[in-house]
Amino acid sequence: MSASTVVPEPATARWSRPALAAVLGLAAVLYTWGLSANGYANTYYSAAVLSATKSWSAFFYGSLDAGNFITVDKPPLALWVQALSARVFGFSGWSILLPQALAGIAAVAIVHHVTKRSFGPTAGILAALALTLTPVTVAVTRHNNPDTLLVLLLTLAAWALSNALRSGRLLPLLASALAIGLAFNTKMLQAYLLVPAAAAAYLIGVTGPWWRKLLRLALAGVVLLGVSLSWLLAVDAIAPADRPYIGSSTDNTVSELLFGYNGLGRLFGQNRVGSPGLTVGGGGAGNASGWDRLLTGEVGGQIAWLFPLALAGLLAAFVLRRHRAELVLWGGWLLTTVVVFSTAAGIWHTYYTVALAPPLAVVLGLGGTALWRLHQTRSHWAWLLPVSLALTGFWAATLLGRTPAYLPWLPITVVLLALAAAITLAIPLLGKRLTRRTTALALTAGLVAALAGPAAYAITPLTTTTSVTFPIAQPATTATARPGGFGEADGPDTAALNHIQAEYRNQRWALAVVGALVAAPVILDTGLPVMAIGGFNGNDPAPTATQLQNYVHSGQLRFVWTSGESTVRQFGGTTGTGATVVNQALSWVTANCALVPGTGQLYDCYTATRTS
Known part of the structure; x- marks a missing residue:
């Protein structure tokens, strides 16, 4: 059997809905259990939310204080969502964090839907489970930093773009641009990391003349810029004497904040000292820039557990030559973010890696099923599955070894499970037959080996109060928990x-x-x-x-x-x-x-x- 003749998985399966319900239930537990234990989380943003409940003017500007002296260092969309929740339920740590938890659960559901639709129910469940158990996802979703809303909006944008690829219609493309524009009003230029992959996927995946596709992308660009700059232009048009000072800007304009502290300063280094979020002691401060930034220190334990499997899966998917535009969308988004995060010379923190979680999860879902289909071909590509499972197991043991006092029995267990799965799945490639039961047990062992490490870290925020500034999911023996408000x-x-x-x-x-x-x-x-x-x-x-x-x-x-x-x-x-x-x-x-x-x-x- 050749790679091109592999029979695709049926689009529906009776087990799919119960499995999705179980994954969403797991996400709900991880994201909401004991949520109030984090108090106000990042007091900088929580104070702005409280002020927004007292003054609609402070609400609009995203001011730290109800007197409207100065704004926080980000656009206010995430604050608006939290402030509306606080106005409905009353101001508390719980009412601020509830929208974050709901956004995290929604992102899991969207990732499942978009992956299942293109790559089958197994891929959908794998993607949803991978996103749910990503340690940094759990930590950030239980926190009030704007990254949770950013992740949801970008996931919505990618879903809408996927709809545009399937239908060829203009409206989903414009909806994708709208969602990215809203994400811009959450965390500015970081939202645009999806744009190159989205544009490339649209050009590749939609049929029709090039001039029409370019024209539609131009229209989407107009929507993107219009939504992105709406709040910026509205605020900068108001006389400085009639509005608060724009926090973290040098000249009291949102434009300078965009191109300075929240823009080029992030990529090439800050020109001014003391910008919000500078690296200081404590958990979550981040690694120095470089090709290994996402692999070393505490960063690896937040996001990198499944990198070997994801890379192998992406390769397998390209070998199968199916859904090329979707691969460009999700793989391109993932690789673009990896490159930018690895090379950024400005302020960068560990929890920023949550932006990698949705594309990584989808790549793992589609890649996992692609690896299995290639394994069935018995070609030389079939070795990708057992080899990648073994590598993932050893890599997980390496990451677990950075916290040796935490579950000391787990590294060797993960390695043994991964090796057992890899060796068993290699047997058919050597001409021997396996029963369905043995194959299923091997795949289950491989899945457990891959997810045990991230799951072990993902549960830590439920029992350890995360840093008020830098949320991470890490054993209490090494994480720096700072439950009080800084200052x-x-x-x-x-x-x-x-x-x-x-x-x-x-x-x-x-x-x-x-x-x-x-x-x-x-x-x-x-x-x-x-x-x-x-x-x-x-x-x-x-x-x-x-x-x-x-x-x-x-x-x-x-x-x-x-x-x-x-x-x-x-x-x-x-x-x-x-x-x-x-x-x-x-x-x-x-x-x-x-x-x-x-x-x-x-x-x-x-x-x-x-x-x-």
């Missing part, structure tokens, strides 16, 4: 907060502090509007000394807490041009405002309004 040690103490709350008279801001790392916990603890001087880590050039004086003199701000430098310094703060502006503003405070006795570094600027 609390440098924030106002109880005496200072009691004094502020007693004296608060509905000013625009109850308090100003240095950096969002200090402001966010105060916002969450008190519900009051708190100005984050200098943005995320005190490096944004806002407010100037003159602006701060005007806020004080107009009665919009009374109290300023001047401590917090040790917290923002962890993230590279208190240096650079922006920090100079901030220091000038703080110098005015210490020179003109009165230190409140018994409250640490709390200054009352009411006297400044009386004497100026």
